[in-house]
Amino acid sequence: MKIGILALQGDVREHVNIIKKLDADAVLIKHPADLEYIDSLIIPGGESTAISLLMKKYGLYSKIKEKHSQGMPIYGTCAGAILLAKKILGNSMKPLGLIDIDIERNSYGRQIDSFEADLSIKNIGDFRGIFIRAPLVKRLHNQAEILAEHNKFPVMIKQNNVLITTFHPELTNDTRVHEYFLSMAKEYKEIKDMHRDIEQI
Ligand code: GLN
Numbered sequence: 001m002k003i004g005i006l007a008l009q010g011d012v013r014e015h016v017n018i019i020k021k022l023d024a025d026a027v028l029i030k031h032p033a034d035l036e037y038i039d040s041l042i043i044p045g046g047e048s049t050a051i052s053l054l055m056k057k058y059g060l061y062s063k064i065k066e067k068h069s070q071g072m073p074i075y076g077t078c079a080g081a082i083l084l085a086k087k088i089l090g091n092s093m094k095p096l097g098l099i100d101i102d103i104e105r106n107s108y109g110r111q112i113d114s115f116e117a118d119l120s121i122k123n124i125g126d127f128r129g130i131f132i133r134a135p136l137v138k139r140l141h142n143q144a145e146i147l148a149e150h151n152k153f154p155v156m157i158k159q160n161n162v163l164i165t166t167f168h169p170e171l172t173n174d175t176r177v178h179e180y181f182l183s184m185a186k187e188y189k190e191i192k193d194m195h196r197d198i199e200q201i
Contacts, residue, residue, distance in 0.1 A: 001185055004029040004038035008054035010046020010079055014170040018178050024185075032063035039192070040073040040185035043080030045132065045168050048105065051079055052093050061096065068098050071191070073161045073184040081164035082135050089138060099162045100141035101154075107136035119167070121148040121156055124176050129155060129167035137166065161188065 005015045007028035019026040027038050055061055076084040085095045085103040119129045137154045148156035156165045169177035
């Protein structure tokens with residue numbers, strides 16, 4: 001299985017390592033054409049403004065949206081979650097708008113810039129969440145499903161083929177969130193392969 005990792009800025013290497021640990025292929029994505037042959041995409045944590053500018057520069061917005069509409073799973077961690085949101089509150093940055101949430105950047109404030117918290121994730125169980133200048137999901141609309149919360153705010157959400165966490169599982173040795181995402185990718189690949197086989201008959 002080929003898992004694309006948007007390699008413009010941020011903690012790309014950490015995601016690559018965890019994907020390799022799970023015996024899948026990590027493919028670095030920089031250009032729209034790179035998205036053609038992958039079974040899912042990870043948008044890493046980092047600086048959402050920088051990633052957004054580079055996405056624009058390389059012409060990635062429309063191709064990512066196109067792959068999303070074909071069903072390709074996309075997982076965003078922290079800055080990646082910001083970029084996937086429908087609305088970024090108090091900011092003019094243009095997000096992809098693929099998950100029905102309103103999100104606010106750097107919302108935990110300076111004092112608690114970074115922290116760790118014990119989370120309980122639906123279908124996964126207890127998980128140590130690492131939050132680094134994390135955003136807050138302030139509003140959540142109809143279709144988005146909350147998989148984990150912290151202090152009553154959602155920190156892990158799934159909507160169809162889009163998954164976000166405002167924390168960083170790639171900075172732990174715990175691979176279970178990535179395994180969860182890989183199961184979404186596997187399902188998509190199976191459907192994609194089936195369609196290809198049917199076309200060849
Ligand atoms: N604060 C960053 C932003 O707004 C996100 C931080 C992170 O990805 N760890 O883009």
